[in-house]
Amino acid sequence: MQAMHKHISGFSNPTVKYLRSLRDKKHRKRAGQFLVEGLRLLEDARESGRVPQMLVMAEGNERAAAGHEVLAGLVRSVEAGGGEVITTTPDILSKITGKDNAQSVAGVFDEWDTGLARLDRGAAPIWLAAQALRDPGNLGTMLRTADAVGAGGLILIDDCADPFSAEAVRASMGAVFTVQVAQARWDEFVPWLRGGEGQLVAASLREAVPYRGAGYQAPCFILVGNESQGLPESYEAECDLRVTMPMRGRADSLNAAVAGAVLAYEVLAALDG
Amino acid sequence: MQAMHKHISGFSNPTVKYLRSLRDKKHRKRAGQFLVEGLRLLEDARESGRVPQMLVMAEGNERAAAGHEVLAGLVRSVEAGGGEVITTTPDILSKITGKDNAQSVAGVFDEWDTGLARLDRGAAPIWLAAQALRDPGNLGTMLRTADAVGAGGLILIDDCADPFSAEAVRASMGAVFTVQVAQARWDEFVPWLRGGEGQLVAASLREAVPYRGAGYQAPCFILVGNESQGLPESYEAECDLRVTMPMRGRADSLNAAVAGAVLAYEVLAALDG
Numbered sequence: 001m002q003a004m005h006k007h008i009s010g011f012s013n014p015t016v017k018y019l020r021s022l023r024d025k026k027h028r029k030r031a032g033q034f035l036v037e038g039l040r041l042l043e044d045a046r047e048s049g050r051v052p053q054m055l056v057m058a059e060g061n062e063r064a065a066a067g068h069e070v071l072a073g074l075v076r077s078v079e080a081g082g083g084e085v086i087t088t089t090p091d092i093l094s095k096i097t098g099k100d101n102a103q104s105v106a107g108v109f110d111e112w113d114t115g116l117a118r119l120d121r122g123a124a125p126i127w128l129a130a131q132a133l134r135d136p137g138n139l140g141t142m143l144r145t146a147d148a149v150g151a152g153g154l155i156l157i158d159d160c161a162d163p164f165s166a167e168a169v170r171a172s173m174g175a176v177f178t179v180q181v182a183q184a185r186w187d188e189f190v191p192w193l194r195g196g197e198g199q200l201v202a203a204s205l206r207e208a209v210p211y212r213g214a215g216y217q218a219p220c221f222i223l224v225g226n227e228s229q230g231l232p233e234s235y236e237a238e239c240d241l242r243v244t245m246p247m248r249g250r251a252d253s254l255n256a257a258v259a260g261a262v263l264a265y266e267v268l269a270a271l272d273g
Numbered sequence: 274m275q276a277m278h279k280h281i282s283g284f285s286n287p288t289v290k291y292l293r294s295l296r297d298k299k300h301r302k303r304a305g306q307f308l309v310e311g312l313r314l315l316e317d318a319r320e321s322g323r324v325p326q327m328l329v330m331a332e333g334n335e336r337a338a339a340g341h342e343v344l345a346g347l348v349r350s351v352e353a354g355g356g357e358v359i360t361t362t363p364d365i366l367s368k369i370t371g372k373d374n375a376q377s378v379a380g381v382f383d384e385w386d387t388g389l390a391r392l393d394r395g396a397a398p399i400w401l402a403a404q405a406l407r408d409p410g411n412l413g414t415m416l417r418t419a420d421a422v423g424a425g426g427l428i429l430i431d432d433c434a435d436p437f438s439a440e441a442v443r444a445s446m447g448a449v450f451t452v453q454v455a456q457a458r459w460d461e462f463v464p465w466l467r468g469g470e471g472q473l474v475a476a477s478l479r480e481a482v483p484y485r486g487a488g489y490q491a492p493c494f495i496l497v498g499n500e501s502q503g504l505p506e507s508y509e510a511e512c513d514l515r516v517t518m519p520m521r522g523r524a525d526s527l528n529a530a531v532a533g534a535v536l537a538y539e540v541l542a543a544l545d546g
Contacts, residue, residue, distance in 0.1 A: 144528055145527060146522075147521075148518075148521065148522050148524065148526075148527050149522075150521025171528070173524060175522070175523070246538075246541060246545075247421050248422055249419075249420030249451065249452075250321075250451050251448065254421050255414045255444070255534075258531055261535055262535055265518065265535045
């Protein structure tokens, strides 16, 4: 089996340059591909029906593949899907991922369509939405929360971090593969939302009701704002329900991903009850 | 006023080397000091009664100080407290903070005592605790949540990230200055906890009750575990109450800081009700 795999031993190999370039958002968008590091995430992807177009393994790991059921299964899936399996040195894999201690395997996936039109709002009672969320860790955490509460998906509004960045994928703990992600400008999102059923809810300090026991209705779209600016006032005004959460300390806000999660669990309890 | 300030123009100045070294945990612990970047955090500190031992401003900013009320007030506080005010070039300040776009001001604070003995468990109905929490962003987020729910403090158990790291301080949005932080090994924490009133609660999959409506009692200590391992089984067994949160997706866990926040808001509602 080993002999079938292409081997890369040079740092200046064009494939190495290409894979490195995928760390940069601009290059990801141009290529329509992204890089996922680590066997666990790759296995999460496979369980969700996503198989990489290219799999890159550090040497030694390839030899281990014969005895490593999960890795061997991944290699077979990639080959069965017409993808390419490449072996290289641990140093080159580190160069590709930009980490001193690189994961011993990485995969390249085609990005998928993130248009609003793909969403079926009737598919779930809860949806998460984030406006101008800049931190990829927060984005990944929200994907993970969306998975946990059984949300239909995460809608990224205006200029958010890239859900296909390595940091967002990692923070999502694989939820990027199972939770639907959509991307839209506010002026696309609002007409889409108002084209069907849907309650838009945001945490707010203006004309808001307590978040416990508020009148949540499915499908409920929970909207959080930018990490430092919050939501623009006109966006809050568009919401059907503005809720406040207790703030007993010095500050008047929570981390965006935390606020979204506390609200999402409240909505989950309300709609279940 | 400007003439009174020491000016540093050389990259190899020993003070520059010292300040740079504070980015490293080992050096922070040896020095007992940490570095805080940005006017907003420094102002948060001052409002909480913490004034830096040393303030470092980029040139230009110092000239602006005369017209900048907040910065000027900060300079006066440092001088009144016997601290040192230093001006330097933007490039050197960037070198100190390790950021291309450095904040234009940074301060050096003495670390403070984080022993358990300082905590007064009767001071608040809710306390947060984290075991082996490795991500400084999660740590800072938990400090911010602790502030929001009016928790007495955050107790860091076993080997956690450093609450005085730049990333934790930044993620805390200043809560590191207002929320009490304690650090302890598990075998110090448990005797301390059992030496008084206190209910230890953790999210768990073992012998647990639903987190909504569980019998929370003040002072309630909410314990979250390591990001990838969760809590050791023996630690869960020590808890007075094990609760489960709905997991409707593929995964069986939330981000640690998110889980802590959802529980903390539930406890807050329960104890208020």
